[in-house]
Amino acid sequence: MCSTLPRGARTPRTGGRPRSARADAAILEATRAALVELGWSKLTMGDVATRAGVAKTTLYRRWAGKNELVVDAVAVLFDELELPDRGSLADDIEGVVRQFAALLERPETKTALMAVIAESTRDEPLRERIRESIVARQKRLVLEGRRRAQARGELPASAGPATGTDDLIFDVIAGAVVHRALVSAEPVDAQWVRRLTALLLGGLAAAAADAL
Amino acid sequence: MCSTLPRGARTPRTGGRPRSARADAAILEATRAALVELGWSKLTMGDVATRAGVAKTTLYRRWAGKNELVVDAVAVLFDELELPDRGSLADDIEGVVRQFAALLERPETKTALMAVIAESTRDEPLRERIRESIVARQKRLVLEGRRRAQARGELPASAGPATGTDDLIFDVIAGAVVHRALVSAEPVDAQWVRRLTALLLGGLAAAAADAL
Amino acid sequence: MCSTLPRGARTPRTGGRPRSARADAAILEATRAALVELGWSKLTMGDVATRAGVAKTTLYRRWAGKNELVVDAVAVLFDELELPDRGSLADDIEGVVRQFAALLERPETKTALMAVIAESTRDEPLRERIRESIVARQKRLVLEGRRRAQARGELPASAGPATGTDDLIFDVIAGAVVHRALVSAEPVDAQWVRRLTALLLGGLAAAAADAL
Amino acid sequence: MCSTLPRGARTPRTGGRPRSARADAAILEATRAALVELGWSKLTMGDVATRAGVAKTTLYRRWAGKNELVVDAVAVLFDELELPDRGSLADDIEGVVRQFAALLERPETKTALMAVIAESTRDEPLRERIRESIVARQKRLVLEGRRRAQARGELPASAGPATGTDDLIFDVIAGAVVHRALVSAEPVDAQWVRRLTALLLGGLAAAAADAL
DNA sequence: AGCTAAACGAGACGGTACGTCTGGTCTTCCA
DNA sequence: TGGAAGACCAGACGTACCGTCTCGTTTAGCT
Structure with missing residues (x-):
């Protein structure tokens, strides 16, 4: 990752004491x-x-205000998300869901994420900041997972880079985990993760069959 | 619908001027x-x-505060959600997704929903109030949709009333729509809805096949 | 004393339940x-x-408000003031000063008297009410004391009923006691009372001599 | 005058923006x-x-509240009280009484003085503040007047500095004027002032004679 | 080594909103 | 129909934060 926080970058430097x-x-x-x-x-x-x-x-x-500060404060936590190769698409999905769920269990993430998203519905620059700092972090994992599955032959090679299906999968995975953790307020346990994974794999298989 | 707002129920009342x-x-x-x-x-x-x-x-x-007031104010909007019988599971899903998306497009819902959910992560009574007033409204539709699909023979009859799959489907649909609308901030258009529906149907079919 | 509180008198009775x-x-x-x-x-x-x-x-x-209520509540305490004949003007003065001082030591009087007087500076009806209910009570004692002293021959018979000196004596006695008790916040003890009495008697004697 | 308002003294100050x-x-x-x-x-x-x-x-x-603020706001008015040497004790007394009466005629003084004194009956720090800011201002005049009269030979030299008579004279003058102006609500006119002065001089003369 | 300019801590500033309290008024029902 | 109960409007209370603004004091980099 390149430039670090805070994102409110400034013109190089003229003189005076540098920021601590x-x-x-x-x-x-x-x-x-x-x-x-x-x-x-x-x-x-x-x-x-x-x-x-x-x-x-x-x-x-x-920072311009509380919103920006908090986004930056929790953004770094999302940098930890990774997608270790577990050998199969199913295991990769389970892994990322579990990681994401673990992140949402942390009290700082839990209380901050929904709040800044709520604020962002009326604040376009904030939404952009969230997208860059937080959402992109997660979306990257979906792309990576697809590429890996295609390399393994688990999924057919897609035409273009952004098929729209990536977006869908992203919204479904991230949305489902967030909803389970914060709205339903029930645990993202092994069984639930397995079921979600099965649903996704089944759906993807059907979609692949359709596309034939 | 039975009991009206505000949910902060009160003792029956003996003397004094009644509330307006x-x-x-x-x-x-x-x-x-x-x-x-x-x-x-x-x-x-x-x-x-x-x-x-x-x-x-x-x-x-x-009302005890802004949170409770807002929950009650938007709760009534969720009462409008219905599940008209459109003849097939696919059409029913598409219908409910569209309805829910339309609700989330309304500015009052958009700005309020995430905010109260964020607050509820640190306020158990508020979470319960949200669950009763808002979440339950939506969950009802999932149960109704499954029952109808089973009656049509589109889905196998399930063993018990709460299979856990209901919860999963609920989190996936609601979560995906919310995430698309508020986090990704992209339109819930016809194509996206169709793709989501296809994914779900494929996944359910695979799950049914597994269960055989 | 004739009509009792509250002074906000009403026409006798028309019908319906009488006030308690x-x-x-x-x-x-x-x-x-x-x-x-x-x-x-x-x-x-x-x-x-x-x-x-x-x-x-x-x-x-x-009652119209807090002021009027409090005036009536403490007014009754001023009804207790009396001027028992102690045989000499000096003793009569000492007696009344002591009584008045004792009244001002009571916490309800202490806190209420100055407050309603302060309010009365901007509320003419209130001032009138205070004058009737409270001030007149005390002034009566001055008149009575003078009459008695004149009967004893301690003071020369005055021309008219209200010489202006009565008013002065009243303001001096009442004012001095109030000031001592509430402003200086020092005790109205025997020595102070004796000194005040001596001052007054000396002053009155000089005034009588002047008038010759 | 030395220390200025507000009396709520503060530590000298090290950093930060200074108060305006x-x-x-x-x-x-x-x-x-x-x-x-x-x-x-x-x-x-x-x-x-x-x-x-x-x-x-x-x-x-x-300021801690309305009481303290008002005391400070009117206190400055009491700083104006002076005792110009008018050549005789009688004239000095008349002068100070007139000044004090004029001060009590001002609407801000009239409405505020009794009110803060009323409050001070239940608030010791407030009483102390009033004593320092307001009462002491007036008391000073009595001491000064006595000293001057003794220098003129109008009064015998007193033994100690605080004879108790000073306190009495102070309570009598201040109390009488306040009572006349605010309670009796009658004008402190020339005649009344002359009569009060005569009473005091007569009383003081008698007291001096007694002391022989 | 001295100069310069920005960043620093501290904290006062004008504001806005809070949640509570009180003053008086008005319903509603009971006796 | 008077009275107890209590909801009503209005608005002041004193507090908490906001984001900005002085202050006087570092602390770097450039002469």
Whole structure:
């Protein structure tokens, strides 16, 4: 990954004291800690500043507001998502679902994710930031999984790079896990994961058969 | 539908002036209007009271806070969801997906739904209220759809009433639509709906075959 | 004393259920109790109603507001002031000063008297009510004292009934005691009373000599 | 005068933006204006803030509440009291009585003084603040007047500095004027002042004779 | 080594909204 | 029809955060 947080990049440098990298790290860490303790709605900028041992001005010099700060604070957690090759499409899907579910179990993710998405429905730049920092992270896994399955011969080679099916699969997997974890508020356990995987594989097989 | 809003039920009442039913309606209507104009995060209790021509105390007498008020205000919108019999499981699924997507397109629903779900991750009573007022509304449609498909012979008769598959299907449909509409922020158009339906039918068919 | 509180008198009786005299007494008693416990500024109409086991409506039907209620509640305490004949002007003065000081030591009087006087500076009807219910009670004692002293020959017979000196003496005695008790917040003890009495007698004697 | 308002002294200050002195002045001025227009009981903190062009928080950062604010706002008026040497004790007394009466005629003083004294009966720190800011201002005049009269030979030199008679004279003068102006609500005119002065001089002379 | 310019902490600033409390008024039902 | 109960509107309360603005103080990089 290239440029690091905060994304509010600035023109190179003219003179003066450079910004403290230590402050950035402390702020993001403090934000995650505050999310865990207080949740999204009770997290305040002043509290984050205090926890980070930093002045409020320092926060606002880097982030436009709570939304942007929290997106950056949790975005790094989504960087951990990976897709180790488990040998079959079914196992790959199960793996990524489990990883994603584990991420959503973390209290900071749980309270922050839905909140920033809710905010983004009325804030286009925020939506873009979320897409870049968080959603793209997950979508990459779907593309990677398909490519790998096609290499294995489990799926037919597709025509173009973005077939629309990728988008669908992404929405279905991510949406189902989020809904299970946050809306239904029931555990993403082994059985549920297996069932979801079976449903997807069956559906994909049928779709492949149709396409013949 | 039986018991009306607000859900914060009260003891029957002996003496004193009864609460104004007109106020209830005006408040919920004002809340929806404020959601459309301002969105969740800029909606304030004072503003809702002013719009409704009501004192703030009257709001707080009925609802504990913004969360509860908004849940009740949008809950009624979910009452409109229905499952008209379109003759086949595929058409029924397409119908319900379209209905749900249309509901999520409404600005009041879009801005409120994710927000209250985010809040509910740290507020168990709120989660229960959402489950009763909103989620159950949708889940009902899944059960109804399965029963109808079994009656038609499109699906095998299941053993018990809650197979777990119902839950899965519910999370997949609702989650996928929400994710498409709010996270990916792309239109739930005819093609996407058809693809989702195909995926589900394929997956269900495979699952039925497995069970043989 | 003739007509009792509340002063907001009403035409005798037309029909229907008569007002409860018991309620009046309970309300005034509750007001005094609330004054003792809470003081003027934290006393509320709702609290008085609750203490008296009465609805707020009943309070407002009888008194225009907190000011009027409190005036009536403490006025009765001023009815207790008397001027027993102690045989000399000096002793009579000392007696009345002591009585008045004792009254001002009571917490309900202390907190209420200055407050209603403060209110009365912007409320003419209230001032009139205070004058009738409270001030006149005290002024009467000055007149009585003078008459008695003149009968004893301690003071020369004055021309008219209201010489202006009565008013002065009244303001001096009442003002001095109030100021000592509430502003200086120091005890009205025997020595202070003796000194005040001496000052007054000396002043009166000089005035009488002047008038010769 | 040395230390300025607000009396709520603060630690010298190390970092941070310094408090605006302009705000202090604007607030106190606004408070006096509000007292004149609305009187004590209808004066609100929010209104004062608006008049002063200041946020409510700025008021509360400096004053604990309405009582403290009003004391400081009117205290400055009592600083104007002086005791110009008019050549005789009688004239000095008349002068100070007239000044004090003129002060009590001002609407802001009239409505505020009794009110804060009433509040102070249940609030020891407030009483102390009033004593420092207001009462001491007046008491000083009594001491000064006595010293001057003794220098002139009008009064015998007293033994100690605080004879108790000073306190008495102070309570009598201040109390009588306040009572006349606010309770009796009658004008402190030339005749009344002359009579009061005569009474005091007569009383003091008699006391001096006694002491021989 | 000194200069410069930005970043830093601290905290006051004008605001907005909060959730509560009180003041008076108005229904509704009971006695 | 008076009274208890309590809901009603209006608006002030004092607090919490917001995001901005002074302050005086570092702290880097460029002379």
